Amino acid sequence: MAQKTILIVDDESSIRDMLRVALEMAEYDCLEASDAQTAHSLIIDRKPDLVLLDWMMPGTSGIELARRLKRDEVTSQTPIIMLTAKGEEDNKVQGLEVGADDYITKPFSPRELVARLKAVLRRTDTLVDSGPITVEGLTLDPVSHRVTINDQPVQMGPTEYRLLEFFLTHQERVYSRSQLLDHVWGGNVYVEERTVDVHIRRLRKALQLDEHDRFVQTVRGAGYRFSTKVVERTD
Amino acid sequence: MAQKTILIVDDESSIRDMLRVALEMAEYDCLEASDAQTAHSLIIDRKPDLVLLDWMMPGTSGIELARRLKRDEVTSQTPIIMLTAKGEEDNKVQGLEVGADDYITKPFSPRELVARLKAVLRRTDTLVDSGPITVEGLTLDPVSHRVTINDQPVQMGPTEYRLLEFFLTHQERVYSRSQLLDHVWGGNVYVEERTVDVHIRRLRKALQLDEHDRFVQTVRGAGYRFSTKVVERTD
DNA sequence: TGGAAATGTCACAAAACCTTCACATAATCG
DNA sequence: CGATTATGTGAAGGTTTTGTGACATTTCCA
Structure with missing residues (x-):
């Protein structure tokens, strides 16, 4: 906790x-x-x-x-x-x-x-605690500590839950692995940055996000971002 | 009021x-x-x-x-x-x-x-207290202080009863061990948090809940929740 | 007063989880 | 295009959390 x-x-x-x-x-x-x-x-x-x-x-x-x-x-x-x-x-x-x-x-x-x-x-x-947060069928309810997609309950571990909670309250903004460790894991922990990747993966898996640009987006060289908009490439 | x-x-x-x-x-x-x-x-x-x-x-x-x-x-x-x-x-x-x-x-x-x-x-x-509470065959009657499952009387200790009463009046919401101690045991007691686990177990046993997701659910890292909805795993 | 019931705590078992690592894959750059 | 770097992914192993039975103590009641 x-x-x-x-x-x-x-x-x-x-x-x-x-x-x-x-x-x-x-x-x-x-x-x-x-x-x-x-x-x-x-x-x-x-x-x-x-x-x-x-x-x-x-x-x-x-x-x-x-x-x-x-x-x-x-x-x-x-x-x-x-x-x-x-x-x-x-x-x-x-x-x-x-x-x-x-x-x-x-x-x-x-x-x-x-x-x-x-x-x-x-x-x-x-x-x-505030009410549930909903984004395009994805709902996280802090009261019941539950996540659903189109009213289908979704199962995930505590860290994934906290990660998602953080993302939902801080959408559309890129966070480095280090920042995520700070906010989601809590200040003074010594954990490899790559560990974040693994939990990102588990979160994606739990949410069954087949396309990687859906919701949990990778920003190469910077970190991750939660967003409902799918970004076109900007070459 | x-x-x-x-x-x-x-x-x-x-x-x-x-x-x-x-x-x-x-x-x-x-x-x-x-x-x-x-x-x-x-x-x-x-x-x-x-x-x-x-x-x-x-x-x-x-x-x-x-x-x-x-x-x-x-x-x-x-x-x-x-x-x-x-x-x-x-x-x-x-x-x-x-x-x-x-x-x-x-x-x-x-x-x-x-x-x-x-x-x-x-x-x-x-x-x-506003009359008996019934949930899928499980009934708790605050007046007679009785619990039944499909009209079959169920026996449990006072603490389990209070726990169940609290859960039934606060369904679909996660409570930490600490909060349960506060609400069910009463504010100013010093009791180990793990004691809650034991009484949860006794309650489950009394209700003969074979599957652990039935009614009394464990929310890992957070506490316990009473709910009729069952979460299926997504492995 | 003796025995049954209830309670809190502990120790150990089982389960779930987290971190790390190794390697695969994808993107970037010269 | 190959080298290089960044990210994806599966599995192993250790750690944390929870489940569970047993026990000592206290309370309750006859």
Whole structure:
């Protein structure tokens, strides 16, 4: 399963360090920001799966950021866990009202952090997925995790599924093998680039694409592209 | 959506009053009970959507009642929020172990109460029983709590029953082990994910599903899915 | 209190899957 | 046109995921 990315927002670097250690132990990817501005653009840009947000921050406070995120269509789905100093009961309440999905009171144990984080992630996991994607009879439904061609169910492995999902959400654009490894396999894996070819082949086979230009197209020297248009040669 | 009904269980009438005011402000219907006995019959009788349960009560303690409620098939679906006095960490743990869906430490602000209550309700919302569910000869009757295949009674454990109930009310959708733990076991339990596999097996066995693709389907790398459609392999 | 039922965990078995490699085939270029 | 490079393809082998039976513990009930 793809690794989850957590964005840590805190102005104290020592706390960020601590959090990062704990999160990386639990196999999460980490992003960091020390101010609301940076945090905001990181969220738009990198789309983390969850935001750990400190309550007290210079400039725009954490709660202000949370409010802004939850109001915005684009970012409102991203779950937020607030970090609050001990005894700030009012803040806690405000935090939840603003739309934070949970809060943790400092000081906290790493295990509590990870436990709550997991709980929030699995609770919000299902809400993020969008409806089925259909393209000329080919349908991928993230909810049922199913692929059909003209309503005929199609069987494929997990990697092929992720590959197809990625292609369908990024049509008409060429991706190098390296980029595909990044996006579909997930950042830091060491895998031969040619492995992508093999999975491309399996995907084509599963979809029974006899002509190679149908949907999954080879762009020689560059990589692969998913497209509904069949390209004429441009000699 | 219909107005939610909350049952307040506390022996101190002053606290009940406070709670009732807060809840009615937030547009909830309220029931009240000052002892476990009354509470129990009210739950059976009026089926509240949530129970606010005080930890310390004369006679049967709150935790005892919680245990009883969560054990009973009929009442086990009703979410419970425990009210505990400050600093009783041990109780907190016990409370969660018994199956309470959340706990609140006294003293608390009304706003916090409502915020948590909303959160719990949101999580457990989907459990509306509306008569028996039938799917190709397989019937689950929430009222009599019975499962039959072609009118032949089928026997299974409570966990398998809840699992099946959840599946039947959420067909055609993949759930990860983690999500199943959340929905079927209840939010805050620590159980190995592989335990889900074992109960899946027990459910399959009880339903005598010889082919594994019948009804309870494995989605490799993702989780499990209940579905009547069978996927054929494309080798 | 004793026994039956249910539950969570583990270890091992079986199945599905992923990666790599070797070689085949196709495209490109001088 | 041959050499060269890029991609297609099938199979082997190791790895990961899932299935399954057994066991210890706890809960339930008579």
